Amino acid sequence: MRIEAVDVFFLALPVIEDIGDGSQDMVLVRVRAGGYTGWGESEASPLPTIAAFVAPPSHSACHGVLDSVLGEPVDGPGDILRLSRRVAERGLDLLQTPHAWSGVEIALWDLLGKAREEPAWSVLGLAASHPRRPYASQLFGDDPQQTFDRARTVAADGYRAAKFGWGPYGRGSVRADADQVMAAREGLGPDASLLVDAGTVWGEDVEAAAARLPALEAAGVVWLEEPFVGGALDAHAALAAQAGSVRLAGGEGAHNAWAARALVDHGGLGFVQVDTGRIGGLGPAREVARHAAARGVVHVNHTFTSHLALAASLVPYADYRGELLCEYPVAPSPLALGLTRTHLDRDDEGLVRLPDAPGLGLELDLDAVRGYLQDVEITIDGRVAYRTPELEQ
């Protein structure tokens, strides 16, 4: 099979709120080869990502993504890995490349799975797919009462783990943050796993982050996520050294396996969380999972959008045994929820598992999201470089 077409779609809610909810817009990617169609999602800013697909070449290490993939053979996993290298080399100086490529790479595993009638995890070479314990991933409330209510709601809904993040956390006083965390703990009850996401709020200020540790320890928080920006290796290591029972989590910003590996090797992480929609897809995410496992660091997915993205995020560590957590967005936008007709619903034990169906195993509902499609056109010297394609299977 050869890659006949790669199409990218920009979808968005009518109003984008200035909050930490990444499910308000979407980069959807469709790949066609050999009569099959695969779908993937990049977790990225749509317009620069579209531009990275169609960018005119600047020099030998700065090509648009389409330029490196159209017409290429894709008959097996080795072809996807080869294409990943090709895109990375020819797109080395185009910074947006990994975000754009992620959706294509995921779509290629989906496509290969459909062609072989195998789930994507099997095509990737994994021997099994085990269920994961979903943690309800949501934003902190505007005040402790709202956080408490949200925690109560997810606990009542059967979640045994929950993460709160962004919102006011880290932006006010140490005391205010402690109140938020304690409200979450009280709402969840004493036995649930509580996770806190600081959303890089402290930049690289170790002292500011360390001041929050006592409250996090007192509330029995399992991990503190992204206290700092992902590149701040020294700050992570310094905080990890004094974090006691609280372990550090991070890696969602990694745009290649090396960035995540650096955090594992030099940042003192306890949990590494990569987003398959940013890091370049399933291949590099799997590489990070293996690297982490060899060093006693636990792999957890990062995802906050559709169930297509959720499914992709579960693949790279699907074969790891034990009751491992997975991020599970509890309040996705109608766009994120609507993209697929089928969903990764929790089973009777409250666990989430990948479908047995070929590829990523999800059925898209394009009619449900067509209204969110943005009509984009890019011209260069009168030539159309991009025009939104028809959104159809």
Next chain:
Amino acid sequence: MRIEAVDVFFLALPVIEDIGDGSQDMVLVRVRAGGYTGWGESEASPLPTIAAFVAPPSHSACHGVLDSVLGEPVDGPGDILRLSRRVAERGLDLLQTPHAWSGVEIALWDLLGKAREEPAWSVLGLAASHPRRPYASQLFGDDPQQTFDRARTVAADGYRAAKFGWGPYGRGSVRADADQVMAAREGLGPDASLLVDAGTVWGEDVEAAAARLPALEAAGVVWLEEPFVGGALDAHAALAAQAGSVRLAGGEGAHNAWAARALVDHGGLGFVQVDTGRIGGLGPAREVARHAAARGVVHVNHTFTSHLALAASLVPYADYRGELLCEYPVAPSPLALGLTRTHLDRDDEGLVRLPDAPGLGLELDLDAVRGYLQDVEITIDGRVAYRTPELEQ
């Protein structure tokens, strides 16, 4: 002063060759505030960079660059540093952000310098600006004879240091690479500093890189640049440990100070080379220079395009004493050469120094490059998100 306008221009040669010459197109940025105009250049793929300027917001950590800078106050260096943080935070999940921001940041130093009638290095807080020893930066020839001829030519032209890179190097046999390096040494003569740039050709294959070391040592090569992709910290460290008299250089791909610092701290570099047009401008480049100096690692500019970009690249380490090298493109494209009416020509001692004039101190020649301007238009649902502005002072 408030930032009244930020305009970005995509310029390109009529034909882009698939070679490692990054001067074939250009992202030029113009900033206006308080009646002053500053200019900067991003070393980036133009179309995704334009898209990063005008991208609609996706969520609170994914804003286009313009959205974070228009109307902001800019009265002193602190404002530029504050804006850098603001753009980074609000553009955290828009990967292309640092490349887009670089040109704005550089233009802001240029603008502040003009407003204060001070050179940019002085506005940045440096106490002095010392001349640098330019090394002639060029591509390897297609064969050793062509490399020899190029080396002879630059030696005859008075260069006492030269770098050869890309082209066939690392793509053929160990023997063929040795012949190329020896040809460069013979052409330059025994006393000139010879530098070799592998252009990330070995990915993270330490063995392949190590096989080239004996020939590099025999030819007295000062540094081997970018044997691997910038994120491959372990590979760098492993090669550095066996590189003998050859020191490793790298860092041009760093899109923030952390990435360059990681290479300094964990990659065993002897020389760190950041590109002010990629790393986010003069501020983060200066931060890397200080970080490197404190660890005995030598800062060298990376640049390969116009003299506007060359001037910006020299600022972050302008106050360091000693005969430090600087990259100096010897065969820039007519676009890169034409952008400025004035140039950083070598003086009687063969050295390059920053102009004393305000800002970056260069006079642009927009008439000379107007013919290279690409006419770009981006519309979203019929609304014009970007249209190429008038290219004028």
